[in-house]
Amino acid sequence: MLELNHFYNMDCMDGMKRFPEKYFELAIVDPPYFDGPNKRGYYGKKINTLNIRRVDYPKIQSWDLPTEKYFEELVRVSKNQIVWGCNYFHHQFGPGRIVWDKCNGESSFSDCEIAYCSLHDSVRLFRYMWNGMMQGKSISEGWIQQGNKQKNEVRIHPCQKPIALYDWILTTYAKPGWKILDTHVGSASSLISCFNNGFDYVGFEIDPVIYQLASDRVETMMAQQSFFRRNAF
Template sequence: MDYLSEFEDNYFDIAIVDPPYFSGPEKRRYYGRKNSPIGVKRLYEELSEWEVPAKEYFDELLRISKNQIIFGVNYFDYPFGPGRIVWDKVNGRSSFSDCELAYCSLHDSTRLFRYMWNGMMQGKSISEGHIQQGNKKLNEIRIHPTQKPINLYRLLVQKYAKKGDKILDTHVGSASSLIAFEEAGFEYVGFEKDPIMFEKAKKRLEEYKRKSFELISLFEVEEVEE
C-alpha cells in the first residue's frame, strides 16, 4: 500500500493479482506430512503472516489500473462487477477446491479455463490443459504453498492483454505471473513482501531469463552456421 499510492490514476493497463484470502501458510498443513506430496517443503514456520487485503487495497488497485483480474473474488466482501473467470483445476478427488474464481473487469460474462493442477498431475499445455503431462520431468517445480501455473498466466495475457500494456501483480508469490509477462514482452511491476519468497521468486525469474537467453543464443548460432 505504501508504494501503490505513488502511482497515478490508471497507470497500469491491467492488474492481474492473487491476494491471500486466509491469514497465512500455517493454515495449509499439506495433509499433516512434513513435506507435501508435490515436493513443497513445509514453509509455514518460516514464512511471515499473510495479510488479507482490506477494502482500501481494492480501492487503490482499481484506482491505479484500468482493468483487473482478481483471484479469490468469492472470498472478498467488495462490490466487484459481474465478470468472472473460472479456473477448473481438473483435480479429480483432491480435497482442495475443484475451481478458483477470479473477477474480470474486461467482460460481464463467465469464462472457463481448464488446466490440471493437482500435485504431480499437471496439464499438458494451454490447449490440452485437461490432459495430464506425460513426462513429469517437465512439470513446474512448486516453491509456494498456493502457487499457480505459468500456463494460467500465459492464457490470461494472451486473452486479455495487448502489446504495449503495463501490468501489475501485487502478490507475486512464486513468480509464475512475472515469467509469463516477461516471456510475452510486457512491461510489469511486481510486489512480494515476504523476504523468503521474494528471494525464491527472484531466483526462479532469473533462471527463466537465463535459459531463455541461452536458447536465443543457440538459435542465432544455428542460423549463422546454416
C-alpha cells in the same frame, strides 16, 4: 515513480502510491484470502497414503487480508483488474468472472478457482490440471496430464499458480504494450509469463523469504528463455 520490469520486496500499498492514476493497463492479482497453508507450514496432508512426507514451504510471515483501501488503490492505479479469490472478499465486484478448472479429479482440494475480471461481463472457463505432480500438458490441452514430469513446474509457494494460467490470461486479455501489475507476486509465475510474452510489469512481494525464492526462480527462468531465444536459429 518505481521502475518498470522490476520486482520489489515491499508492501504493495506503499508501492502503488508511487504510480499515477491508471498507469497500468491491467492488474492481475492474487491476494491472500485464507491462512491454512501458512499455519500448517505445508500444503496438503502432512503424510499421504504412501507414507511420503509432502514438501514443506517456508512460513509466510504476512498474511494480512486485503482491506477496502487495497481495492480502492488497485482500481486507482490500473484500468482493468483480474482478482483471484474474489468469492472470498466482501468487496463489491462486477459480474465478470474467470473460472480456472484445475482438473484435479478425486483430490480433496477445490475443483476450481474463481477470479473477477473487469474486461467482460460474462464467465470464461480455463481448464488446466494442477494437482501436485499432476500438471497440464499445455494451454490447449490443459486437461491432459503432462507425461514427462521433469517438465513440471517446481512449487515454491503454497498457493502457487501455473505459468500457463498467466500465459492464457495475457494472450486472451492483454494487448501489446500494456503494463501489468501484480501486487502479491508469491511464486512469480505472473512475472515469468510477462517476460515470456513481452509485457512490461511491476511486482510486489512483502515477505522476504518468498521474495528471495521468487527472485531466484525469475532469474533462472529468464536465463533459460534468453538461452533458448539466442539458440533458436
